[in-house]
Each structure stands twice: as structure tokens, then as C-alpha cells.
Amino acid sequence: MRVGILTFHSSYNFGANLQTLATQEMLKRRDCSPVVIDYRDPWRTEMYRTRVSPQQREAHEAFIRRHIHLSPLFRSEKEVQEYCEDSLDVILVGSDQVFRLLPRWAPKQLMRRLRTGSASSEWTEVSDRLPVYWLPWPKTARRTPARAAIAASACGTAFYYLGRSLQRQACRSLLDFDFVSVRDDWTRSMVTWLSRGKVKPEMCPDPVFGLSEHFQPPPGEAPSVDVSKTILVSADFDAKWLEEFRRLAHDRGFTISNLPDPHMTYAFDQSDFAIGLPLSPLAWYGLLAKAAGYIGTRYHGLVSSMANGTPAVSLDVSNRPRVIKTTSRPYDLLCRKAGAAARYVPVNWLARPTPAVILERLMDGPSLDAANRYAESARTRLAQVFDRILAGAEAAVRV
Numbered sequence: 001m002r003v004g005i006l007t008f009h010s011s012y013n014f015g016a017n018l019q020t021l022a023t024q025e026m027l028k029r030r031d032c033s034p035v036v037i038d039y040r041d042p043w044r045t046e047m048y049r050t051r052v053s054p055q056q057r058e059a060h061e062a063f064i065r066r067h068i069h070l071s072p073l074f075r076s077e078k079e080v081q082e083y084c085e086d087s088l089d090v091i092l093v094g095s096d097q098v099f100r101l102l103p104r105w106a107p108k109q110l111m112r113r114l115r116t117g118s119a120s121s122e123w124t125e126v127s128d129r130l131p132v133y134w135l136p137w138p139k140t141a142r143r144t145p146a147r148a149a150i151a152a153s154a155c156g157t158a159f160y161y162l163g164r165s166l167q168r169q170a171c172r173s174l175l176d177f178d179f180v181s182v183r184d185d186w187t188r189s190m191v192t193w194l195s196r197g198k199v200k201p202e203m204c205p206d207p208v209f210g211l212s213e214h215f216q217p218p219p220g221e222a223p224s225v226d227v228s229k230t231i232l233v234s235a236d237f238d239a240k241w242l243e244e245f246r247r248l249a250h251d252r253g254f255t256i257s258n259l260p261d262p263h264m265t266y267a268f269d270q271s272d273f274a275i276g277l278p279l280s281p282l283a284w285y286g287l288l289a290k291a292a293g294y295i296g297t298r299y300h301g302l303v304s305s306m307a308n309g310t311p312a313v314s315l316d317v318s319n320r321p322r323v324i325k326t327t328s329r330p331y332d333l334l335c336r337k338a339g340a341a342a343r344y345v346p347v348n349w350l351a352r353p354t355p356a357v358i359l360e361r362l363m364d365g366p367s368l369d370a371a372n373r374y375a376e377s378a379r380t381r382l383a384q385v386f387d388r389i390l391a392g393a394e395a396a397v398r399v
Contacts, residue, residue, distance in 0.1 A: 015300025017281040022207035025214040059278040095151035098133035103161035146393040148179040184332040205378035221282040232259035234296030242270040245355035338374035342367040
């Protein structure tokens with residue numbers, strides 16, 4: 001079965017690259033012929049180009065060349081549509097935040113426009129029409145592949161501020177999907193609301209939970225340093241905080257180091273050694289898989305840690321009021337799904353957890369056991385969702 005994966009595969013972002021690989025490899029194990037649709041959105045491409053160094057960009061491009069099976073390059077929605085209708089049995093959208101929309105007239109965007117002159121955020125373009133990931137073209141009399149969404153997310157989308165026209169477009173697109181699975185409760189609420197209750201999405205964990213089970217990284221892309229006794233920190237703390245955290249970590253027999261993001265290293269003088277850029281996505285994943293612990297803000301840093309049994313504390317620096325924590329991806333994963341609330345730590349101008357609190361939560365046994373149980377169940381659930389999508393697609397193809 002020919003399955004086209006439409007996602008953020010080309011973003012210079014470790015998590016985006018890893019979830020693409022995980023999805024591709026899970027399909028291969030099911031005797032499919034997966035191809036990643038090489039659509040490169042001009043806005044997203046330019047956004048990453050200005051924020052990520054040439055050396056780090058090449059690390060991501062090298063990963064894509066080595067490990068991702070690509071279609072021809074497409075620059076427009078029309079090209080993607082024609083390729084899908086001519087070449088595929090299934091269009092699989094996701095995972096990642098492929099359903100995210102940025103309402104132009106939401107209060108946050110209005111304030112941003114007054115402050116900066118643009119409603120678009122640093123990482124997301126404002127939405128005047130549905131992006132290609134919603135498959136916004138109508139089904140036609142031509143050969144029509146099945147449409148499915150795998151662990152799609154829209155966390156943070158203030159969907160109730162979307163314009164009426166965009167709401168109608170979204171409803172039509174959702175109704176044209178044969179199967180919709182989402183990664184978090186917020187996105188489930190959004191899909192249900194936009195479809196007027198006609199689409200009831202299933203929950204599906206992030207595919208990165210299944211990466212180690214389906215893919216063995218080549219030796220040349222393994223981490224170059226031993227981090228088995230190292231706690232990785234991927235967040236901004238002041239020097240005094242880090243000094244105290246290092247002292248406490250040393251007392252327990254650990255070292256500490258930074259863990260980079262593609263656009264910054266998070267290097268700090270108090271580290272026992274430094275991890276620099278460029279860094280391949282698989283090396284980043286390998287560091288998290290083998291570390292003694294992870295403290296950071298990245299969702300896929302949390303997922304990669306949990307998938308490999310690495311203790312992790314997720315820092316939520318979004319300054320969300322407690323009443324809208326439901327838009328937080330780590331809150332959804334740790335507090336609602338895994339039952340590991342101790343590992344979710346809001347950090348804002350009111351809440352500044354001490355080094356002792358962070359280390360205590362990192363080493364907390366009951367919440368680590370809960371996280372490990374969730375990771376195991378996530379792998380099982382992932383397999384079930386993939387099998388359901390493919391079974392439905394096979395039935396549609398036979399018809």
C-alpha cells in the first residue's frame with residue numbers, strides 16, 4: 001500500500017524530524033511503501049533559515065537525505081493535491097502540530113499586532129486560510145486516496161476566535177477525513193467543535209514513543225559523549241540557580257550539562273562539560289535515551305526521555321494561567337495521561353522552583369514508574385491506531 005506522509009519533516013527541529021522517521025518506520029513494518037511528501041512551505045522554510053545556523057541546517061538536511069524516503073519537491077498545494085491523487089492509496093497527515101491555526105483576531109494576536117505590527121508569532125504564521133496539512137481540496141471524481149490524521153495536534157490554537165469562513169473550511173476538511181486521531185485533549189475538543197460533533201477523533205500517542213522499537217540508529221550517529229551519569233538541562237536558569245543545582249547533583253553522583261536546541265545551545269558556565277552544535281536529530285535523541293535525567297521545555301525532549309525510561313522534568317514557561325493549562329502539551333501528557341504530575345513544573349514570574357525541588361521531582365520514584373507505564377501503553381496504542389488506519393484504507397481500496 002502506498003502511503004504518503006504529510007508533516008513538518010523538513011523543519012530544522014529535532015522533534016519534527018524524529019516523528020517523521022518514526023511514522024515512516026512503523027509503516028514499513030506493516031508492509032507499506034511509505035513516502036514523505038516533500039512539501040516545503042515558503043514561510044516555514046524562511047523562518048527556520050533565519051534562526052538556525054548553516055551548520056545546524058545541514059545536520060537536519062543530512063538526516064533527511066540518509067533516512068527519509070522523499071517524494072519530488074513541491075512548493076504549492078496544487079502540486080501536492082495532484083501527486084496525492086495520482087500516486088497514493090493513503091494520505092497520512094501528522095503527527096506534530098499539523099492542525100495548529102493562528103486566528104488573526106484572537107486577543108493575543110491583536111496585542112502582538114499593536115506591539116510588533118504583525119499578528120504572526122515568532123514560530124507560526126497567522127491563518128487566513130487552511131494550510132495544506134488540512135487537505136483543504138475537495139474530494140473529486142478522480143481516484144481519491146483515503147485520508148487519515150495520525151496524532152495530529154493543535155495545542156495552543158484559540159479555535160473559538162477563528163473567523164466563520166475558516167471554521168466552515170475546517171469543518172468541510174475534517175468531514176472529508178476517513179480517520180482522525182489526535183495527540184491531546186485540546187485538539188480533540190477543537191476537532192469536535194469545528195466539525196459540529198460529526199467527527200469524533202481517537203487519541204493517539206506521539207509516534208516517537210515507538211521509534212526505538214522500529215529503528216536502530218547507525219553507529220556513526222550515536223552520541224559522542226557518555227551521559228549515563230549526566231543530567232541534561234535545556235532551559236535558561238541564572239548562574240546562582242545552576243551553581244546550586246550542580247552542587248546537589250554532584251552530591252548524588254551526577255554531572256550536569258546543557259542539551260542544545262537547533263537554534264541555541266543553552267550553554268552555561270556551571271556545566272561539567274558542554275554539548276555543542278551542530279547536532280544530528282538522532283544524536284540528540286540518543287543523548288536523551290542514555291542520560292541520567294532531562295530538565296527542559298521541549299515536548300519531544302520529554303517524549304524522547306519517557307520513551308526510553310529516562311527521568312524527565314518538563315518546564316512549562318508559557319505563563320499560562322492555571323485555568324487554561326489544557327492548552328499545554330506537557331500538562332496534557334504528564335498530568336492527564338501519564339499520571340505523573342510531579343514531573344510537570346510551571347516556571348513563571350510567580351513560580352520559581354528551587355534546584356532542590358527540581359532534583360527531587362526528577363528522582364521521584366512513583367511518578368517515574370507512572371511515566372514508564374504510560375510509555376509502554378503508548379507503544380501498544382500506537383500500533384493499534386496504525387493498524388486501524390491501514391485496515392480502513394485497505395477496505396476503501398478494495399471498494
